[in-house]
Amino acid sequence: MTKSVIQPLESYRLIQYSTPIPCYICSADNTTDAEFCNHCSAPMALAHQANVRGVQPRMVAVVGPSGVGKTVYMGMLLDMLSQQSRKMQLLARGAFSINLQQTTMSALSRCEFPRKTPNEPDRWNWVHCQIRLPQQRNSLELIMPDMAGEAVLEEVDHPHTYRIVRQFLQKCAAAVVMIDAVQLKEGNREQDFFVMKLLSYLSELDNDPRHGWKRRPLALVLTKADCCEDCWDDPEGYAKAHANGLWQHCRERFACHRFFASGVVGNSIACDTLTEGRLYIPLRIEPRGVTEPFEWMLNQMKK
Ligand SMILES: Nc1nc2c(ncn2[C@@H]2O[C@H](COP(=O)(O)OP(=O)(O)O)[C@@H](O)[C@H]2O)c(=O)[nH]1
Ligand SMILES: [Mg+2]
Ligand SMILES: [Zn+2]
8 A cells, every 4th residue: 555645846946947047158048056057168156156246257368279388377377466465466256266276386386287177168267356456446357267278279270169168258358378488499380370370260259340359458478488588588579589470460460469478487397207108397486477467468458
């Protein structure tokens, strides 16, 4: 014999699903309890935070080929800005915004570089932060993801394959574009080609003469400058000498751009391992030229 039981339907729970929440990156509707957007995989925490605070954060991109040093640069930048008190100050919004700084700084403190960024967008670290500029009353809300170089290249080569990359770059107010100074010097043209493709993609993504990428600030950062001393004094001259096509491209298509040099470690050595191949070990942390491109970019955005 089966005993009859009363099973409450709790259909009131379904009411919450009647109001969809639009994703902050691609604007597609999602249910209230979705962790990542169903359409582009961006974290829905970005949309919830924007709704709660009633402010629309602006977005900035840090892009470049895989292995150029984006993760190390962003982690160090966040760490430096969150610790300085007199100049530009950064305050993370939400616990998830601290992950990138935490993973980078804890790897560097163990004399290691952080692991490679996965290609899957739901595994990227996103940063939502508030920036206070010196002598300014109003602060700035920013969103920055640490995207994998391969995903960006895939979208650039085959547009519409990575919805998140396309939607994000379309809405970005400015970008830091990174190029490996060591590879340029060694004559490896891959960096040059990647960045030129990316810049063409951006120009086509939004070619509005007033608000399109032509007018948006672009900081071109030569990374790993600790290994090529000659790029510190004149980063633009270095780019002109070693990546002339890229330099010309910027001059013709981007009204607001500047070249910078940056290095996070003072010295690193290569070590061949049996399991993971060649690994680079940072011997000392000596950030140089890390905050300058970012500060320049924010100042240009204000204009
Ligand atoms: N010499 C030097 N090497 C760096 C620096 N930053 C990154 N690297 C090297 O570049 C590799 C890739 O860095 P990562 O930030 O993961 O690159 P991403 O793929 O662009 O995110 C690291 O494992 C290091 O070997 C730097 O400032 N100086
Ligand atoms: Mg990375
Ligand atoms: Zn989305």
